[in-house]
Amino acid sequence: MTRSTRAAMDGGLRATARRLVTGGRGILAADESVRTMSSRLEDAGVPASAQQRCAYRELLVTAPGLAEGVSGVILCEETLRQHLADGRSFPDGIAGLGMLPGIKVDTGTAPLAGAPGETVTTGLDGLPDRVGEYAALGARFAKWRAVFVVADDLPSPWAIRTGAHALARYAADCQAAGLVPVVEPEVLADGGHPLDRTAAVTARVLAAVATALADAGVDPAGMVLKPNMVTAGAGASVRTPADVARATVEVLRATVPDDLAGVAFLSGGWSSATAAANLAAIRELPAPWPTTFSFGRALVNPALHTWRGDPGAVSAAQEALLVEVRRNTATTRAAA
Secondary structure, three states: OOHHHHHHHHHHHHHHHHHHHOOOOEEEEEOOOHHHHHHHHHHOOOOOOHHHHHHHHHHHHOOOOHHHOEEEEEEOHHHHOOEOOOOOEHHHHHHHOOOEEEEEOOOOEEEOOOOOOOEEEOOOOOHHHHHHHHHHHOOOEEEEEEEEOOEOOEOOHHHHHHHHHHHHHHHHHHHHHOOEEEEEEEEOOOOOOOHHHHHHHHHHHHHHHHHHHHHOOOOHHHOEEOOOOOOOOOOOOOOOHHHHHHHHHHHHHHHOOOOOOEEEEOOOOOOHHHHHHHHHHHHOOOOOOOEEEEEOHHHHHHHHHHHOOOHHHHHHHHHHHHHHHHHHHHHHHOOO
């Protein structure tokens, strides 16, 4: 690759990354695995099949005006290869609707050897070839999630190093293929740990991830960070959005490079109202990078349970999705 070609690729990655996190829009995560999506369909009374999974994802991405609040949509591999009712591929359809198509490239988690109770994210084998294929299919960005459990002596240093290393390898492979990596290190909210404990663990994880990314030569201006907000555990006393915002921004400013393209927070299983309130408080604090959202369940659950597989309920389900999107874009546009 020539120097000019490399510069052009870097410029394209940076432009795509900026587009994902600026302009008051967020990222819709519609990337559940076949198994997870099938389970959610069945819980909503919808028979699980490739056709129904496709119909549900089409309902989401074709919601009228979705692009006003959503910059990109993360898909799973099955959906990336499927087609809309009008014959367009999902990537072409999403792009035609004014959004960027993305793809989840990890293959889930497995037990981490030497670390009882902890996991490692899988999918690095063959990843360079896969991301090249996804780019050819129309993907513009990719996502990889690493999870970290909080307990008395967890996460272990070994789990943090392993997760950070995998995220860095994935991000480097994506940038080499011309895809913007969305790097998702999630400190889980499961448990009764206080906010201060989440802050300490998140700082350790993000510092390790930042070091691994730098060692791998990943351009921070051509990637998006998708971290958890610093909240107390789900079983602990709830803290105010102002508390969450202060802790979150303090941790990020201490660990994340200033030239990062932006931060798109995950919802962490919190309700859309809670996640939106926390995001609004975060946006009130000064930061060197744009902040927005990359939510899944916090946006789509009302749509799924409105639709329930009924073709006559598509419009109502799409409006349910748009209500949740607007709830969160209102917080980003105020500071965009």
